[in-house]
């Protein structure tokens with residue numbers, strides 16, 4: 381056993397030497413191997429072949445007199461090296477941006493992996509005229525590819541340079557309005573405009589094309605809010621595809637009106653009868669008094685209901701569905717009027733003040749309610765203080781509203797003829813007795829409904845102006 385082991389030791393001298401040699405060689409080779417490995421890793425990583433991503437986010441291919449060109453460049457692997465944006469027009473290339481991005485070191489690539497650029501562009505300042513042109517974008521990354529020049533993304537986008545603002549011709553005239561009243565404005569634009577309309581003070585009424593044979597003619601109903609006096613300015617405003625905007629004043633006259641002041645007694649009987657219906661709608665605190673609930677209903681809920689109305693009334697069909705004067709609830713006595721400002725009295729003290737934006741008409745209980753004129757039902761449900769409510773779109777921004785109904789007999793989308801029964805009067809919402817709260821709205825603005833019951837007013841102020849332009 382010993383000998384054998386001696387033999388082994390003896391005979392093992394040579395293999396031991398070989399092992400040492402391998403070990404020495406290993407010491408020499410290992411760093412080289414590691415170096416080659418690391419170099420290979422970096423070579424593989426830094427030689428990546430994914431070109432930068434380029435996203436041009438133009439809202440339209442039309443470029444106007446002044447704007448920023450939004451461009452997002454991204455290169456997650458190597459980082460952005462260089463972005464060049466040029467406009468090519470009539471064979472000439474005008475550089476709009478030539479930006480080099482910083483490097484974080486040869487092994488790391490670029491500092492910037494993603495950037496959103498806003499490139500200011502005013503064609504005139506660069507001596508560029510209107511017409512077709514090409515946006516040419518070149519983006520390089522910090523990859524070692526292409527002999528160290530990086531991956532390249534080239535992208536082109538055809539654009540239209542249009543620095544001329546649209547011209548506006550107001551066709552309807554004259555423009556006489558009453559404070560709290562309505563009217564129509566018709567105008568012609570020199571080019572297609574995605575947004576145009578009439579500004580009454582700061583209130584915007586969108587114009588719509590498609591009603592007249594000439595597709596360049598736009599129309600909208602407009603309103604003078606009950607609080608907008610004779611000095612309220614009026615403009616037609618139009619923005620073309622390239623974002624060029626024109627504002628053109630409308631010569632007009634607003635007759636001032638004063639509105640009534642009124643008082644309403646809020647009795648405990650009324651509160652006990654009505655407030656339970658509203659507890660949930662105003663999220664009343666447990667143990668809140670009826671009066672607290674009432675004040676929330678008359679304030680917060682009223683405003684929230686108006687926000688719903690504004691949304692419903694933000695769109696109107698480009699049609700004139702209606703014809704002639706509007707119908708009034710038959711055999712009804714007028715109660716509260718349009719824009720009456722009411723002081724709410726409780727136990728002899730004024731507790732609140734609100735303005736009544738419609739006309740109250742009282743007839744027999746649960747009287748059938750006719751549609752004031754032809755149109756499309758756009759709302760038919762419960763709406764807080766207004767109770768069960770129906771709204772009809774008569775086209776071009778004109779709406780009629782019917783509130784406090786006890787029954788709704790129509791559905792949204794339904795076309796109604798003038799006089800067709802849409803429901804029954806009632807006491808839903810904040811109504812103290814059976815009546816119809818009838819309103820006329822021009823988009824989001826309440827106007828005095830009385831004018832719309834007057835055939836002469838309608839002819840002079842609306843239909844004659846439309847008819848004058850609708851002749852073949």
Ligand SMILES: [Zn+2]
Pocket residue numbers: 716736738739740816817818
């Ligand atoms: Zn009312």
